[in-house]
Amino acid sequence: MYGEVVSTETLTPHLIRVVLGGPGLDGLVAPAGADSYVNAFFVPPGAPYEVPFDDDAVRDLPREQRPYPRRYTVRSWDADQQRLTLDFVVHGDVGRAGRWATHARPGDRLQFRGPAGDWTPSPDADSYLFVGDESAFPAIGGALERVPSGRPVVAVLETGSAAGELALSSPGDLSLVWVHRDGAADLDTLLVDAVRGLDPLPGVVDAFVHGEAASTRAVRRHLLETGAVAREHLSCSPYWRRGLDDEQWRAVKGAWTREVEVEGDVPA
Structure with a gap:
């Protein structure tokens, strides 16, 4: 499946929104959850093929010519207009996905599989906590x-x-707490320190903690050790790791995740 770029929008200095449309989205199944994602494939410069391409055919190409897979959350899907919205974190003209988003123009194409993933806030929770970076x-x-x-x-x-802050809304009784990396002494504890400073949320808390690996690990440990969130009501996943590029992180993510999981509710 693939989409054609309909529009792009710079949301913040490091966040670009890309809206995809076109007949390549025919038959797309509506995402099941708030954290549904697509596996997008970015074609390297000079590759001897273009989107749409045959998955089997590109597997036999040299590594440097094969498409690079990256997972991106579906920000929204408009079935009536057949528009798929993806938001990309960018850091200048670096990174395969970020570079593509930075230079994307109407008519450009992006191939993907999915969407998959079905996490969504529990309708039975009494309150909700969401923690993460861009x-x-x-x-x-x-x-x-x-x-x-x-x-x-x-x-x-x-x-x-402050330039990276977004306008966000919710039908819930929403409180937004923004923390800034600029001037922070310890980036690994920036989020967990902010979470420690929160007033307790009432009742059963449904929590979603995703983003940089060390930061999410620190928040996860705090929430479980203090009993602020029960393990069965906590969705926690590291998307990236400070100091590692995409390929380096993909190589060690499995081991990191297993190490975090065995920590359970006990201080490491």
Whole structure:
């Protein structure tokens, strides 16, 4: 399946929204959850093929010519207009996905598989906590829109500076807490320090903690050790790791995730 770029929008200095449309989206199944994602494939410069391409045919090409897979949250899907919206974190003209998004123009094509993934805020929770950096903003933005009306929801959001803050809304009783990396002494503890400073949320708390690996690990440990969130009500996943590029992180992510999981509720 593939989409053609309909429009792009710079949301913040490091976040670009790309809207896809066209007949390549025919038959797309509506995403099941707020954190549904597509596996997008980015064609390297000079590759001897273009989108749409045959998956089997490109597998036999040299590694440097094969498409590079990256997972992106579906920010929204408009079935009536057949428009798929994806938000990309960009850091200048680097990174395969970020570079593509930075230079995307109407008519450009992006091939993908999916969507998959079905996490969404539990309708039975009493309150909600969402924590993450820019890489989690699309999922958090979608999740906020699915919180039941009037229920308490807090989003603790990390960005570089005030210029990276987004307008977010929810039918819930929303409190936004922005934390900025600029001037921070310890980036690994920036989010967890903000979470420690929150007033306790009432009742059963449904929590979503996604983003940089060390930061999400620290928040996860705090929430479980303090009993603020029960393990069965916590969705926690590392999207990236400070100091590693995409390929380096993909190589070690499985081991990192297993190490975090065995920590359970016990301090490491």
